[in-house]
Amino acid sequence: MMVKRSFFGLAKPRFAYETLKDKPEAVKIPVPKKVTLFLKSPFEPNPLVQTGDKVKTGEKLSLYKGNDEYVTSSVTGTVTSISPYTGDFGKSYTAIAIDVAEAEEQDDAFKGEPSLEKARDFLAFVPGAPSLNSLADPEKPIKTIVVCGIDKDLLMATNPYIVKARTKAVNDGVSILKKIAGADHVIMAMPQYLMKDAGAVGGASGVELREVSDGYPAALPHIMMKEMLGKVLPEGNRPEDMEVCFFSAEAAASIGSAFYEEQVPVTKTLTLIKKDMSKILVEARIGTPIRDIFTACDVSTEQGDRIVLGGPMTGVSVYAEDYPVQPDTDAVMVQANADVSLVSDNPCINCGDCVRICPARIQVSMLVRFCEAGEYEAAADEYDLYACIECGLCSFVCVAGMPVFQHIRLAKYELDRIRAAEEEEMENA
Ligand code: SF4
Numbered sequence: 095m096m097v098k099r100s101f102f103g104l105a106k107p108r109f110a111y112e113t114l115k116d117k118p119e120a121v122k123i124p125v126p127k128k129v130t131l132f133l134k135s136p137f138e139p140n141p142l143v144q145t146g147d148k149v150k151t152g153e154k155l156s157l158y159k160g161n162d163e164y165v166t167s168s169v170t171g172t173v174t175s176i177s178p179y180t181g182d183f184g185k186s187y188t189a190i191a192i193d194v195a196e197a198e199e200q201d202d203a204f205k206g207e208p209s210l211e212k213a214r215d216f217l218a219f220v221p222g223a224p225s226l227n228s229l230a231d232p233e234k235p236i237k238t239i240v241v242c243g244i245d246k247d248l249l250m251a252t253n254p255y256i257v258k259a260r261t262k263a264v265n266d267g268v269s270i271l272k273k274i275a276g277a278d279h280v281i282m283a284m285p286q287y288l289m290k291d292a293g294a295v296g297g298a299s300g301v302e303l304r305e306v307s308d309g310y311p312a313a314l315p316h317i318m319m320k321e322m323l324g325k326v327l328p329e330g331n332r333p334e335d336m337e338v339c340f341f342s343a344e345a346a347a348s349i350g351s352a353f354y355e356e357q358v359p360v361t362k363t364l365t366l367i368k369k370d371m372s373k374i375l376v377e378a379r380i381g382t383p384i385r386d387i388f389t390a391c392d393v394s395t396e397q398g399d400r401i402v403l404g405g406p407m408t409g410v411s412v413y414a415e416d417y418p419v420q421p422d423t424d425a426v427m428v429q430a431n432a433d434v435s436l437v438s439d440n441p442c443i444n445c446g447d448c449v450r451i452c453p454a455r456i457q458v459s460m461l462v463r464f465c466e467a468g469e470y471e472a473a474a475d476e477y478d479l480y481a482c483i484e485c486g487l488c489s490f491v492c493v494a495g496m497p498v499f500q501h502i503r504l505a506k507y508e509l510d511r512i513r514a515a516e517e518e519e520m521e522n523a
């Protein structure tokens with residue numbers, strides 16, 4: 095990560111996104127012995143798929159009656175367990191473990207002309223995790239689609255690699271997305287150095303190419319909405335609320351290759367960021383344990399090292415090497431014990447660095463006090479909790495080592511839960 099600091103103490107530090115000048119060879123991780131897939135629904139007894147069931151590569155696995163969530167098997171094999179899994183902030187998932195068979199068999203249920211219905215029915219769990227349901231809300235039609243050839247965090251090069259290495263698939267996916275969504279306007283958002291590669295995409299698909307600045311957090315949706323579309327997202331709104339939907343280049347490539355090859359893609363591309371900050375592009379089946387990637391890329395971990403899913407600003411720590419690659423895992427970062435920045439329970443010293451760097455101009459030092467104290471309503475009503483665009487810069491610069499961003503994320507998650515429960519109660523009253 096390149097950090098440019100100014101001579102003037104009060105100027106903000108500048109963090110530049112990774113630049114991928116050449117097209118590196120991605121390391122292909124062997125198919126693992128076992129994969130684990132996370133369904134975004136809490137475990138329920140008597141699922142439709144049972145332990146001992148045989149599954150094929152690309153097969154859609156729906157677990158619960160009346161629930162539209164599904165996963166796609168990334169391998170051929172036998173289901174060995176279906177169990178509850180608790181993720182970040184206590185979110186509930188169902189974990190499906192599959193032992194991999196020697197011979198691979200491809201499921202053939204996915205075929206036919208591109209349509210939104212078919213995409214929603216089969217492609218929600220593909221690499222890049224496309225938000226296809228956002229295209230189908232009649233109350234919020236999508237008029238603009240933005241396909242991003244830049245990653246959301248620093249040090250990673252997953253989506254630039256996809257633009258360079260899978261140009262045709264991105265191209266196909268962009269055309270299909272435009273058609274099935276009925277969008278008036280499609281934008282390919284690229285860093286300047288990728289414009290030439292992106293030209294092959296934009297030119298063929300009749301989409302508009304737009305440059306994204308190389309300074310973090312220019313690639314976050316809130317900033318792109320403002321810079322590219324001149325739309326300021328009101329507090330708490332999502333881009334979909336303003337008729338805009340974002341997809342990664344990898345999500346577009348998955349959709350493109352799925353319809354042209356009549357196979358649901360199951361291999362995720364991600365950036366492995368090693369302890370010495372060197373990066374490797376890898377390709378692994380969804381559900382592959384991170385340990386397998388480490389083994390294939392000569393990464394060893396020791397007591398106190400940290401494994402982060404995602405980049406340095408917004409990534410989330412995981413505590414086991416058997417944690418599996420998911421459809422949205424764009425990077426895995428390993429930090430050596432000595433480089434792990436310690437979080438502390440030291441109090442805020444009012445230095446103001448978080449306030450100065452916050453792109454949403456929030457009084458972060460005040461906001462975090464209310465979040466820490468569990469005063470979530472006050473944090474939202476008086477200190478702009480929902481104006482936070484989740485860039486993580488405040489945590490990065492905090493001299494007291496406070497986990498500022500984590501407090502903010504937890505506050506949003508808890509308040510969303512409280513408000514949803516209250517709404518449900520009112521509806522049932
Ligand atoms: S994460 Fe921190 S710096 Fe970024 S927008 Fe939110 S409060 Fe501001």
Ligand code: SF4
Binds near residue numbers: 441494496
């Ligand atoms: S950067 Fe940390 S110590 Fe400084 S004002 Fe913000 S929360 Fe307080």
